[in-house]
Amino acid sequence: MSKSLLAARSVCRVCHGGCAARLYMENGRLVKVRPDPDSPFSRGRMCVKGLSTPEIMYHPDRLTRPLKRQGERGAGDWREISWDQALGEIAQRLAEFRAASGPESVALGQGTGRHHYFQVVRFANTFGTPNWYEPGLANCFIPRITVSNLTYGGFVTADYYGPVTPRTIIFWGHNPLVSGPDGELAWPAARALKAGAFGIAVDPRLSETSRRAGLWLPIRPGTDAALALALAHVIIFDEIFDRDFVRDWTTGFDHLKERVRECTPAWAEEITGVPAPLIVETARRYALDKPSVLEWGLAIEQTPNCLQTVRALAVLRGLTGNLDRPGTDVFGAPGLKPYPVLKDKLPSDALKKRLGAERFKLLGGFRAYLPSAHIPALFRAMREGDPYRVRALLIFGNNPLTTVAGAGEVLRSLLALDLLVVSELFMTPTAALADYVLPAAFWPEVDQILELPLVAPRAVYAQSKLAQVGQCRQNEDILIDLARRLDLPGCGESLADILDQRLEPLGVSFAQLKERFAVFPPHAYGTYEQGGFRTPSRKVELFCKGLERLGYDPLPSFQEPPESPRSRPDLLAAYPLVLTTGARRPEYFHSEGRQIRSLRRRRPDPLVQINPEDAARAGVRGGDWVRVVSPRGAIRLRAAVSPDIRPGVVNVDHGWWFPERGGFDFGVMESNANLLTNPGPPYDPAFGTYQLRALLCRVEKETG
Numbered sequence: 270m271s272k273s274l275l276a277a278r279s280v281c282r283v284c285h286g287g288c289a290a291r292l293y294m295e296n297g298r299l300v301k302v303r304p305d306p307d308s309p310f311s312r313g314r315m316c317v318k319g320l321s322t323p324e325i326m327y328h329p330d331r332l333t334r335p336l337k338r339q340g341e342r343g344a345g346d347w348r349e350i351s352w353d354q355a356l357g358e359i360a361q362r363l364a365e366f367r368a369a370s371g372p373e374s375v376a377l378g379q380g381t382g383r384h385h386y387f388q389v390v391r392f393a394n395t396f397g398t399p400n401w402y403e404p405g406l407a408n409c410f411i412p413r414i415t416v417s418n419l420t421y422g423g424f425v426t427a428d429y430y431g432p433v434t435p436r437t438i439i440f441w442g443h444n445p446l447v448s449g450p451d452g453e454l455a456w457p458a459a460r461a462l463k464a465g466a467f468g469i470a471v472d473p474r475l476s477e478t479s480r481r482a483g484l485w486l487p488i489r490p491g492t493d494a495a496l497a498l499a500l501a502h503v504i505i506f507d508e509i510f511d512r513d514f515v516r517d518w519t520t521g522f523d524h525l526k527e528r529v530r531e532c533t534p535a536w537a538e539e540i541t542g543v544p545a546p547l548i549v550e551t552a553r554r555y556a557l558d559k560p561s562v563l564e565w566g567l568a569i570e571q572t573p574n575c576l577q578t579v580r581a582l583a584v585l586r587g588l589t590g591n592l593d594r595p596g597t598d599v600f601g602a603p604g605l606k607p608y609p610v611l612k613d614k615l616p617s618d619a620l621k622k623r624l625g626a627e628r629f630k631l632l633g634g635f636r637a638y639l640p641s642a643h644i645p646a647l648f649r650a651m652r653e654g655d656p657y658r659v660r661a662l663l664i665f666g667n668n669p670l671t672t673v674a675g676a677g678e679v680l681r682s683l684l685a686l687d688l689l690v691v692s693e694l695f696m697t698p699t700a701a702l703a704d705y706v707l708p709a710a711f712w713p714e715v716d717q718i719l720e721l722p723l724v725a726p727r728a729v730y731a732q733s734k735l736a737q738v739g740q741c742r743q744n745e746d747i748l749i750d751l752a753r754r755l756d757l758p759g760c761g762e763s764l765a766d767i768l769d770q771r772l773e774p775l776g777v778s779f780a781q782l783k784e785r786f787a788v789f790p791p792h793a794y795g796t797y798e799q800g801g802f803r804t805p806s807r808k809v810e811l812f813c814k815g816l817e818r819l820g821y822d823p824l825p826s827f828q829e830p831p832e833s834p835r836s837r838p839d840l841l842a843a844y845p846l847v848l849t850t851g852a853r854r855p856e857y858f859h860s861e862g863r864q865i866r867s868l869r870r871r872r873p874d875p876l877v878q879i880n881p882e883d884a885a886r887a888g889v890r891g892g893d894w895v896r897v898v899s900p901r902g903a904i905r906l907r908a909a910v911s912p913d914i915r916p917g918v919v920n921v922d923h924g925w926w927f928p929e930r931g932g933f934d935f936g937v938m939e940s941n942a943n944l945l946t947n948p949g950p951p952y953d954p955a956f957g958t959y960q961l962r963a964l965l966c967r968v969e970k971e972t973g
């Protein structure tokens with residue numbers, strides 16, 4: 270390969286994205302991707318997923334033309350059709366559903382944080398349907414954003430980029446060395462540890478990040494709120510809180526003090542299994558060895574106590590003043606204009622029809638960050654017509670058969686639809702059930718803006734379309750084309766217009782941003798000192814009036830997970846182990862990557878991680894194929910026996926299907942973690958969170 274190849278600059282987005290990359294092109298074809306050493310964020314680092322971009326992009330299984338189903342649903346009998354025919358027919362059917370059953374009978378679905386996110390919301394609003402979903406609204410990230418907004422008036426992320434390196438970092442249910450970018454990037458967290466920050470990991474597994482920490486708190490899954498309340502107890506009753514900050518910049522200290530009075534380290538040890546001396550040491554380091562960062566992760570958002578768990582962590586920043594100062598958790602710079610989702614185009618009577626919104630006010634109500642439908646309620650409406658029938662679903666970048674709790678229910682829901690349209694890179698088990706499959710563009714094939722850190726921008730990057738595979742189109746363009754065919758409000762605006770609008774505050778056009786590649790808005794600390802925090806009280810709300818008004822507990826609290834050794838002793842004989850699922854793996858992004866040879870070679874099989882004590886009891890040895898059984902289903906995986914997981918807990922990989930198997934379902938019901946998880950109640954009362962972690966199971970050796 271000659272050095273004279275063109276190297277274009279872009280930002281990798283195999284995952285949520287953010288590592289700056291140089292793309293080497295030859296005759297219009299991407300031939301290799303390498304890290305860009307000039308980025309101040311990723312500084313010349315990329316992971317194996319990002320480096321495999323050309324292999325993903327030109328994989329022989331990439332979808333390249335629109336497909337229309339011929340035979341039975343799922344029979345794999347497709348005909349290639351033109352874009353014009355596909356979008357023309359889809360638009361016509363959508364108009365028919367809207368006329369016959371109301372716009373709410375059409376739903377939109379999307380996966381985690383992709384570039385097209387807000388265009389999906391915009392389409393739903395202008396079509397008039399309140400029913401769209403994304404897995405993160407109840408179970409991932411959006412609860413953290415919402416709670417940050419309620420508690421501090423803005424979203425915070427770790428300050429790895431300023432003049433001061435944090436001295437203490439708590440990684441709580443978060444493994445950024447593998448899962449970044451998710452809030453932050455992986456690399457700066459690793460750099461901070463290397464530079465001497467003291468890491469504390471709250472995790473039932475000795476994860477890649479825990480391994481580099483100075484303290485490991487091997488918590489029982491689902492008990493995080495109890496641990497956080499005990500930290501608050503130590504910080505308050507040992508009087509190591511930040512007196513000046515608490516006095517001047519918080520409200521509700523006395524209420525919180527009363528709430529945590531009984532939440533002693535001994536109380537929390539009993540519940541969480543974390544030794545009391547470790548709890549005290551964690552509290553002291555976080556409060557005294559400042560500046561400190563609290564890196565909170567997904568694991569705190571996967572139980573029906575989601576809101577209060579996230580809140581229990583959130584108040585710790587306020588008590589210790591670890592907010593908006595160099596080396597703490599900080600607000601992003603005021604960045605771009607929000608994506609114009611045209612919220613006002615959604616008629617007010619449609620709001621009342623949003624599935625689940627009335628119950629889960631922070632998911633679907635007017636105080637919600639991004640009001641959406643409740644996934645279990647929406648899928649039930651598809652299969653049972655209750656309270657009305659959802660007839661059509663348009664999916665953009667989501668594989669719900671693998672990633673939504675209750676794969677059996679998801680399958681029955683999708684089969685009950687009158688119309689399923691899936692925009693995808695590959696034929697997935699979900700796409701295989703569709704009536705139309707649309708070939709989507711991969712990241713080097715799109716024009717987009719990426720802000721970093723996500724949601725709290727200090728850098729704004731351009732992602733440029735550099736190549737195209739087959740007839741693949743970027744999802745935003747597909748949605749705009751469909752909107753035009755339906756003559757929806759605002760459909761005259763092109764993606765280029767929208768990107769230019771968003772960039773106005775920075776004074777650049779998208780074309781100029783592409784030229785410059787990145788803009789770094791200046792960052793300011795201590796913004797609250799002028800005019801306060803952007804909450805109603807202008808202070809950090811330890812006691813949250815906004816929650817009280819909505820009928821939720823204004824103070825954080827602990828609740829035992831509904832299916833645990835303590836809450837369901839009756840289940841223990843049959844299901845003696847605590848189940849957690851989905852800890853991220855370096856090779857895969859959720860259900861993606863299983864057909865990519867360089868990645869699959871590194872991790873060929875779905876694994877269940879189990880402690881040697883528990884394995885011995887089940888007669889299981891490392892490498893054995895085993896069955897993991899929960900009260901809802903059973904799957905097969907390979908056992909990874911290791912002391913790096915707390916005894917009594919097993920971790921099951923999520924997202925597994927087997928592209929190589931073909932057939933109509935690609936073996937999606939064989940090793941799918943979401944046959945074990947629980948889409949049913951109880952749900953978090955504010956977000957409607959369902960249970961992906963902190964459940965019960967058993968492990969048995971496979972026979973025959």
Ligand SMILES: Nc1nc2c(c(=O)[nH]1)N[C@H]1C(S)=C(S)[C@@H](COP(=O)(O)OP(=O)(O)OC[C@H]3O[C@@H](n4cnc5c(=O)[nH]c(N)nc54)[C@H](O)[C@@H]3O)O[C@H]1N2
Nearest residue numbers: 380381404409666667668672692709850851859860861923
């Ligand atoms: N048991 C269990 N389940 C979980 C989790 C867990 O921890 N445990 N985690 C949950 C979480 S936090 C999340 S966010 C969800 C994620 O759930 P999903 O977002 O459904 O996960 P992906 O497998 O990434 O599915 C995305 C699909 O979009 C396709 N795709 C990728 N890029 C593009 C694009 O640009 N355009 C289009 N049209 N398609 C694209 C991919 O090929 C893939 O099939 O999973 C959830 N499910």
Ligand SMILES: Nc1nc2c(c(=O)[nH]1)N[C@H]1C(S)=C(S)[C@@H](COP(=O)(O)OP(=O)(O)OC[C@H]3O[C@@H](n4cnc5c(=O)[nH]c(N)nc54)[C@H](O)[C@@H]3O)O[C@H]1N2
Nearest residue numbers: 442443444448474476490491566567568852853857858859
């Ligand atoms: N490589 C890769 N990167 C990813 C993704 C991916 O699929 N692959 N997905 C992206 C997405 S959408 C998300 S949401 C993020 C998630 O990324 P993270 O927030 O880092 O979450 P996980 O890796 O799922 O889990 C973090 C840790 O929580 C631990 N854990 C499990 N149960 C509990 C519990 O009850 N309490 C506590 N305290 N810890 C627990 C797990 O052992 C794991 O080490 O990753 C993003 N990045």
Ligand code: SF4
Nearest residue numbers: 281284286288316319
């Ligand atoms: S961490 Fe994400 S953005 Fe960075 S190289 Fe890997 S896949 Fe790409």
Ligand SMILES: [Mo]
Nearest residue numbers: 381405409410
């Ligand atoms: Mo997520």
